[in-house]
Amino acid sequence: MHKFKSLQTFYWKEETFYILDQRLLPHRVEYLPCKNHHDVIAAICTLAVRGAPAIGIAAAFAMALCGFQSLPECSSYERLKARLAEASQELLASRPTAVNLAWALQRIEKWLSMNDHLTPREIAAGLLEEAEKIFKEDVEHNRMIGKNGSALVPEGASILTHCNAGSLATGGFGTALGVIRAAAQEGKNIHVYIDETRPLLQGARLSSFEMFYENIPATLIIDSCAAYLMKKGQVDLIVVGADRIAGNGDCANKIGTYALAVLASYHKIPFYIAAPLSTIDLELSSGDKIIIEERSSEEITSFAGNSVAPENTSVFNPAFDVTPAGLITALVTEKGIVHKPDQEKLYKLCTKV
Amino acid sequence: MHKFKSLQTFYWKEETFYILDQRLLPHRVEYLPCKNHHDVIAAICTLAVRGAPAIGIAAAFAMALCGFQSLPECSSYERLKARLAEASQELLASRPTAVNLAWALQRIEKWLSMNDHLTPREIAAGLLEEAEKIFKEDVEHNRMIGKNGSALVPEGASILTHCNAGSLATGGFGTALGVIRAAAQEGKNIHVYIDETRPLLQGARLSSFEMFYENIPATLIIDSCAAYLMKKGQVDLIVVGADRIAGNGDCANKIGTYALAVLASYHKIPFYIAAPLSTIDLELSSGDKIIIEERSSEEITSFAGNSVAPENTSVFNPAFDVTPAGLITALVTEKGIVHKPDQEKLYKLCTKV
Numbered sequence: 025m026h027k028f029k030s031l032q033t034f035y036w037k038e039e040t041f042y043i044l045d046q047r048l049l050p051h052r053v054e055y056l057p058c059k060n061h062h063d064v065i066a067a068i069c070t071l072a073v074r075g076a077p078a079i080g081i082a083a084a085f086a087m088a089l090c091g092f093q094s095l096p097e098c099s100s101y102e103r104l105k106a107r108l109a110e111a112s113q114e115l116l117a118s119r120p121t122a123v124n125l126a127w128a129l130q131r132i133e134k135w136l137s138m139n140d141h142l143t144p145r146e147i148a149a150g151l152l153e154e155a156e157k158i159f160k161e162d163v164e165h166n167r168m169i170g171k172n173g174s175a176l177v178p179e180g181a182s183i184l185t186h187c188n189a190g191s192l193a194t195g196g197f198g199t200a201l202g203v204i205r206a207a208a209q210e211g212k213n214i215h216v217y218i219d220e221t222r223p224l225l226q227g228a229r230l231s232s233f234e235m236f237y238e239n240i241p242a243t244l245i246i247d248s249c250a251a252y253l254m255k256k257g258q259v260d261l262i263v264v265g266a267d268r269i270a271g272n273g274d275c276a277n278k279i280g281t282y283a284l285a286v287l288a289s290y291h292k293i294p295f296y297i298a299a300p301l302s303t304i305d306l307e308l309s310s311g312d313k314i315i316i317e318e319r320s321s322e323e324i325t326s327f328a329g330n331s332v333a334p335e336n337t338s339v340f341n342p343a344f345d346v347t348p349a350g351l352i353t354a355l356v357t358e359k360g361i362v363h364k365p366d367q368e369k370l371y372k373l374c375t376k377v
Numbered sequence: 378m379h380k381f382k383s384l385q386t387f388y389w390k391e392e393t394f395y396i397l398d399q400r401l402l403p404h405r406v407e408y409l410p411c412k413n414h415h416d417v418i419a420a421i422c423t424l425a426v427r428g429a430p431a432i433g434i435a436a437a438f439a440m441a442l443c444g445f446q447s448l449p450e451c452s453s454y455e456r457l458k459a460r461l462a463e464a465s466q467e468l469l470a471s472r473p474t475a476v477n478l479a480w481a482l483q484r485i486e487k488w489l490s491m492n493d494h495l496t497p498r499e500i501a502a503g504l505l506e507e508a509e510k511i512f513k514e515d516v517e518h519n520r521m522i523g524k525n526g527s528a529l530v531p532e533g534a535s536i537l538t539h540c541n542a543g544s545l546a547t548g549g550f551g552t553a554l555g556v557i558r559a560a561a562q563e564g565k566n567i568h569v570y571i572d573e574t575r576p577l578l579q580g581a582r583l584s585s586f587e588m589f590y591e592n593i594p595a596t597l598i599i600d601s602c603a604a605y606l607m608k609k610g611q612v613d614l615i616v617v618g619a620d621r622i623a624g625n626g627d628c629a630n631k632i633g634t635y636a637l638a639v640l641a642s643y644h645k646i647p648f649y650i651a652a653p654l655s656t657i658d659l660e661l662s663s664g665d666k667i668i669i670e671e672r673s674s675e676e677i678t679s680f681a682g683n684s685v686a687p688e689n690t691s692v693f694n695p696a697f698d699v700t701p702a703g704l705i706t707a708l709v710t711e712k713g714i715v716h717k718p719d720q721e722k723l724y725k726l727c728t729k730v
Binding site: 225330 | 403404570572573574575576578581582585586589594595596597598599600601602603604605606608632633635636639640642643674677678680681683684685686687689690691692693694695698
């Protein structure tokens with residue numbers, strides 16, 4: 025599988041948006057052709073595409089798809105705008121926790137309202153251009169996050185990560201894996217421990233795949249083995265991504281992140297969040313207000329089509345948890361590192377030019 | 378599946394020892410017929426039977442099987458004793474962490490050395506009797522553990538458990554699930570959260586099954602969700618079993634237990650270990666000296682024959698971890714509750730008549 029030279033999360037071709045179907049990884053590399061925004065919503069809901077920044081990018085392209093698709097029926101800016109507003113609402117509802125989705129849709133909306141003088145066809149083309157800009161910027165931001173975060177990685181470090189905050193979760197390069205990638209590219213001898221990340225095994229399937237692909241030494245563990253490694257002194261730092269960061273620095277991320285942060289604090293291991301500014305939601309005063317998506321019980325009671333629990337087992341399956349800012353050593357962003365993030369520091373970070 | 382009226386972990390019939398094949402649970406109830414001690418070793422190694430007390434019982438019956446099997450070739454006590462000593466060594470090597478295996482074999486050895494006046498046929502019959510005694514005593518001890526531990530369970534408690542320390546891990550009734558069972562039988566309105574327990578899902582497959590079977594309300598979660606529940610105040614206490622308890626109170630148990638103990642301490646939630654005295658290894662001064670079994674990488678990289686990670690993924694798969702005594706609120710045994718276990722208290726407990 026390491027034969028593929030560059031693994032694109034997305035591409036656009038002839039009014040179709042192609043999404044790398046992450047459900048099939050690491051065994052098959054297949055792209056899901058999305059002809060309209062409903063196809064993109066389905067891809068988001070079924071996790072064919074996942075990862076907060078990646079979802080944001082996909083939503084922007086979905087708006088462009090909607091623009092092109094609506095041309096035959098929308099002869100005026102107003103009609104097209106109404107159609108696009110509907111699509112935006114539908115997209116917004118597809119997954120509730122990651123804020124990059126809302127962020128990307130707001131940016132598209134802002135672009136729309138600033139371009140009310142354009143024809144519908146110019147609007148559709150402009151939306152595509154804006155989506156491509158969001159995509160490109162995300163990769164640039166991730167490279168900056170990587171560069172900034174690498175300063176926190178000592179030579180020879182053993183790094184623990186959870187879920188997949190890699191190329192596949194973003195436009196490319198990744199956030200948490202971006203930090204790891206940058207450290208490796210700078211020639212640091214690092215070793216990565218990857219939590220498999222139940223229930224959907226994004227660590228085993230995706231992060232292992234990304235590390236293997238780039239020859240970065242990595243070892244896969246079950247999630248509950250992380251504490252054991254910390255106790256044995258085998259983890260020098262932890263770095264993960266984020267799906268939404270509240271104004272006070274509390275971070276929502278994949279379920280299991282909060283446990284790691286508590287365990288890191290107990291073992292005096294630095295705990296870093298790597299995320300672009302688009303993940304920060306200044307309007308939310310604290311993490312308690314972040315909506316946590318609960319997903320189907322089948323994600324836990326069955327495995328590759330095999331049932332692993334008694335029928336009718338009651339299940340609680342939140343997809344995310346919230347790590348309080350107090351447990352976060354530093355937040356790594358494209359604009360720099362914020363040590364011990366809090367309201368004041370995040371406000372400054374987001375408003376500085 | 379709740380049609381089966383009583384679910385025996387083991388039974389003996391016509392010189393054959395039948396082991397409930399736990400790999401097939403919760404979907405199929407099938408017994409593995411063991412004709413000789415090699416069959417039992419295979420069952421232990423492949424986890425057809427697992428759980429520290431259950432392994433001890435199985436080993437005792439394996440010795441009885443060896444006794445009967447060896448009769449045609451061993452006409453003297455000495456020859457039979459030598460044959461049994463070999464079998465004992467082979468059994469001892471089958472799994473390194475749980476001490477009940479060694480405990481049961483030592484007990485059998487002691488019985489043997491006290492009965493050197495018997496004929497080989499009488500020895501074989503005596504071994505079977507001793508195995509049945511160990512089996513019966515284990516169930517009695519578990520009922521005592523349950524009764525003692527239930528005093529720690531408040532009315533309406535929400536209880537978290539990990540792995541399976543239930544009927545299936547023992548001769549019957551269970552240790553940690555014995556505490557839960559006893560509390561439920563006393564009419565306390567309890568609710569159980571069950572960690573699925575990767576990699577082999579003993580929580581999802583076995584503990585869920587046991588709770589469902591007895592109509593004790595239970596909810597299945599992924600292991601890394603436990604911290605989230607603790608943070609939300611939804612866990613009143615944690616109770617788990619143990620595979621080996623060192624003389625100072627450090628406990629080896631299923632991987633993930635140590636993480637729960639640290640998280641419990643952080644959230645100020647009582648953390649209990651329920652185990653019979655046969656799990657205590659006074660000769661081991663601390664948990665650091667407990668050998669931790671590492672198991673096959675395939676337990677993590679594949680599921681029901683489906684690969685879930687890139688080929689050649691490097692894996693670290695310890696089956697157990699060690700929780701320091703300092704993180705244990707109390708140890709629940711058949712002889713009573715030991716609060717804040719330490720060397721002195723454990724020595725007293727094990728030597729009092």
